[in-house]
Amino acid sequence: MGVGRRMKKQGPPPPLNESLISSLKKRKASDVDSGPRGKKRKSFGEEEVAKPRPQERSRPFKQKPKRKTNPNAENLSSGSNGTATRGRDPDVHPQDLSGDSGGGSNTDEEIVKLDSDAKVMRDDGFSESSGSSVYDSDVDNNKAIFSDEDESDAEERLTAANIAGLSRRLDEQLKEQEAEAQVELEESAMQTNIAGDRPKILEDIDKEEEMVDPRSILAPNLQLLRTRITDTIRVLGDFSTLAEEGRSRKEYRSQLLKDTCAYYGYSPYLAEKLLNLFPPREAFAFFEANETPRPLVIRTNTLRTHRRDLAQALINRGVTLEPVGKWSKVGLQVFESQVPLGATPEYLAGHYILQAASSFLPVMALAPQEGERILDMAAAPGGKTTYIAALMKNTGCIFANDSNKSRSKGLIGNIHRLGAKNAIVCNYDAREFPKVIGGFDRVLLDAPCSGTGVISKDASVKTNKTEKDFMALPRLQKQLILAAIDSVDHTSKTGGYIIYSTCSVTVEENEEVVQYALKKRPNVKLVETGLTFGIEGFTSFMGKKFHPMMNTTRRFYPHSHNMDGFFVSKLKKTGPTPGAAPPSGKTSMNDADSGLADFEIKQPIHEVNEDGGEDDSFGDWDEEEDRMYMERAQKNRLRKKGLDPKAAILHKSDKVQALKANGSELIARTRKSEAAKTGDRAEKVKAKGEETNSNVARKTGRTKTRTKR
Numbered sequence: 210m211g212v213g214r215r216m217k218k219q220g221p222p223p224p225l226n227e228s229l230i231s232s233l234k235k236r237k238a239s240d241v242d243s244g245p246r247g248k249k250r251k252s253f254g255e256e257e258v259a260k261p262r263p264q265e266r267s268r269p270f271k272q273k274p275k276r277k278t279n280p281n282a283e284n285l286s287s288g289s290n291g292t293a294t295r296g297r298d299p300d301v302h303p304q305d306l307s308g309d310s311g312g313g314s315n316t317d318e319e320i321v322k323l324d325s326d327a328k329v330m331r332d333d334g335f336s337e338s339s340g341s342s343v344y345d346s347d348v349d350n351n352k353a354i355f356s357d358e359d360e361s362d363a364e365e366r367l368t369a370a371n372i373a374g375l376s377r378r379l380d381e382q383l384k385e386q387e388a389e390a391q392v393e394l395e396e397s398a399m400q401t402n403i404a405g406d407r408p409k410i411l412e413d414i415d416k417e418e419e420m421v422d423p424r425s426i427l428a429p430n431l432q433l434l435r436t437r438i439t440d441t442i443r444v445l446g447d448f449s450t451l452a453e454e455g456r457s458r459k460e461y462r463s464q465l466l467k468d469t470c471a472y473y474g475y476s477p478y479l480a481e482k483l484l485n486l487f488p489p490r491e492a493f494a495f496f497e498a499n500e501t502p503r504p505l506v507i508r509t510n511t512l513r514t515h516r517r518d519l520a521q522a523l524i525n526r527g528v529t530l531e532p533v534g535k536w537s538k539v540g541l542q543v544f545e546s547q548v549p550l551g552a553t554p555e556y557l558a559g560h561y562i563l564q565a566a567s568s569f570l571p572v573m574a575l576a577p578q579e580g581e582r583i584l585d586m587a588a589a590p591g592g593k594t595t596y597i598a599a600l601m602k603n604t605g606c607i608f609a610n611d612s613n614k615s616r617s618k619g620l621i622g623n624i625h626r627l628g629a630k631n632a633i634v635c636n637y638d639a640r641e642f643p644k645v646i647g648g649f650d651r652v653l654l655d656a657p658c659s660g661t662g663v664i665s666k667d668a669s670v671k672t673n674k675t676e677k678d679f680m681a682l683p684r685l686q687k688q689l690i691l692a693a694i695d696s697v698d699h700t701s702k703t704g705g706y707i708i709y710s711t712c713s714v715t716v717e718e719n720e721e722v723v724q725y726a727l728k729k730r731p732n733v734k735l736v737e738t739g740l741t742f743g744i745e746g747f748t749s750f751m752g753k754k755f756h757p758m759m760n761t762t763r764r765f766y767p768h769s770h771n772m773d774g775f776f777v778s779k780l781k782k783t784g785p786t787p788g789a790a791p792p793s794g795k796t797s798m799n800d801a802d803s804g805l806a807d808f809e810i811k812q813p814i815h816e817v818n819e820d821g822g823e824d825d826s827f828g829d830w831d832e833e834e835d836r837m838y839m840e841r842a843q844k845n846r847l848r849k850k851g852l853d854p855k856a857a858i859l860h861k862s863d864k865v866q867a868l869k870a871n872g873s874e875l876i877a878r879t880r881k882s883e884a885a886k887t888g889d890r891a892e893k894v895k896a897k898g899e900e901t902n903s904n905v906a907r908k909t910g911r912t913k914t915r916t917k918r
């Protein structure tokens with residue numbers, strides 16, 4: 210198996226734009242006969258005919274009210290919400306998906322319409338715009354790019370400042386793409402891919418196999434592999450015309466699977482699972498998208514600032530950015546930055562968080578209301594918890610739970626940095642809920658998953674997810690979803706909702722889990738997520754039938770939405786948990802139901818330390834760190850008194866004593882943990898004694914030096 214390859218240089222990513230979803234890029238090698246590419250993509254504020262200078266491009270913003278009445282502009286809204294019904298067996302529908310997305314850039318009309326479509330959350334009678342931003346005023350259709358701002362000179366200056374960099378970037382990107390497309394077309398024309406020909410794929414492979422020494426360990430020829438993949442896809446898309454005589458579709462599919470594994474570096478098990486999700490051409494687009502990073506997105510923390518103010522501050526620091534899309538009032542997509550975004554003063558002051566665009570979606574679907582009680586079951590590191598807090602304007606109460614103690618530290622850190630004051634952090638296995646506490650208005654279950662939607666971030670998923678994982682994870686997810694349902698108060702006046710989401714695209718972790726919940730808990734039903742884009746969940750898949758309402762769930766893909774692969778579903782609890790139903794959590798899972806009668810969950814829920822005990826590092830005292838802070842404070846005190854801290858440093862012999870003790874303590878600790886591993890009790894007790902002695906010696910050394918000073 211070959212390694213995964215980044216075949217294309219990644220230009221700055223196009224903006225996330227739901228009006229262009231569900232259509233795939235046309236520009237592929239196999240499309241040699243499809244003529245020139247679609248319309249040239251318009252840059253930010255660029256007019257169709259003349260290409261004005263950057264400063265002039267801000268003009269459309271002055272003409273916004275006029276443009277808004279343009280009926281064409283309406284077509285760019287999510288009137289047709291970009292969904293496409295799914296429910297297929299990939300072998301039955303191998304047709305090409307070849308709509309031209311145009312690359313996903315916002316046109317100026319779309320930008321003008323950013324706010325007219327801003328009310329995205331309409332389920333429950335609530336809207337995102339009503340609660341998404343502390344500082345946001347009511348939606349005004351005349352407002353432009355930064356939806357929480359007034360039309361003002363300041364806005365124009367901001368736009369003009371940003372637009373120059375943005376336009377330059379888009380022009381460069383366009384040139385690059387055109388050059389790449391030309392090369393690809395020429396290459397494919399040189400191969401056997403002349404429209405109407407039957408590409409010789411399987412015949413050639415047979416010959417190859419006869420000739421090649423099986424012991425050969427030559428690296429695969431990636432260019433040839435790629436060509437063969439595109440040829441095979443073309444054949445599968447028009448089988449009766451292009452297939453070699455006497456060859457079956459199955460043979461082509463199995464060749465495609467082998468080539469995909471070799472070219473992109475997937476395990477055959479996962480590659481097949483992913484191939485089955487899409488028609489071949491779309492699968493290719495998915496695999497390709499996994500080779501390039503998704504756009505960098507930040508979420509404005511509306512507890513601390515306005516999006517406009519944040520944008521201005523970052524532009525001043527040399528960041529090129531624009532709103533992530535009209536579907537979000539708080540997201541900013543970053544194209545270029547001259548500063549590290551995780552270390553700006555605005556970041557440290559909690560004005561924003563680096564958060565993938567897809568992560569906004571479950572929270573938007575949750576639509577938390579002010580004053581509610583919310584449970585975030587698997588919350589670390591807190592991207593969604595802090596968004597919930599912002600939407601609730603720091604009112605009500607969020608139980609932010611995660612079973613992983615070390616990840617919970619990040620959760621606490623983010624909660625503090627972003628100023629969420631309505632969150633309580635807890636550390637349970639979420640399957641224990643609602644025994645721990647119940648009666649929530651809404652529950653978010655952003656479940657632990659295989660991560661098949663985030664392969665561009667973590668390529669190890671390509672090979673390290675095994676069949677066992679795809680049995681264990683759905684099992685855990687099924688247990689968690691029952692616990693989530695049981696934790697909700699069905700009589701809640703404002704809520705009664707459960708969001709189940711994953712960053713995985715497999716059916717086992719998504720539709721099958723929701724289907725299981727519907728079966729086990731007749732007191733819930735699927736409802737619309739309120740998200741204005743996304744592809745409908747499967748209502749059937751490879752012979753399995755799901756509830757017809759499964760089409761209310763939403764799937765997001767890197768190749769169609771330019772965001773991480775994600776799944777979002779929304780359930781409404783309509784009645785109490787039936788008396789007959791066992792309590793939620795660990796005990797409620799019937800292994801026969803889950804198809805896992807003989808399978809044990811191996812994934813540790815709680816972290817275990819070297820001694821075999823539970824890791825109690827959650828909020829633990831770190832002596833080393835404490836010593837560092839104490840010494841630093843001591844030096845500062847000396848400096849304030851006008852003394853040179855270096856001159857007042859520890860008395861040498863005491864310092865040596867302390868250092869020695871420090872070393873012995875460390876050695877004793879290592880010996881102790883090794884003894885714990887080997888089960889040598891006597892050695893463990895001895896080492897523990899030494900550790901205590903050294904600790905005392907070190908402290909004595911330090912005390913002596915302090916007294917001397």
Ligand SMILES: C[S@@+](CC[C@H](N)C(=O)[O-])C[C@H]1O[C@@H](n2cnc3c(N)ncnc32)[C@H](O)[C@@H]1O
Binds near residue numbers: 814
């Ligand atoms: C997808 S991540 C959550 C990301 C988080 N919602 C956010 O937006 O930052 C899944 C989390 O589930 C946690 N987890 C795994 N098993 C769990 C369990 N049984 N109970 C509670 N949390 C669990 C993991 O520690 C991990 O932090």
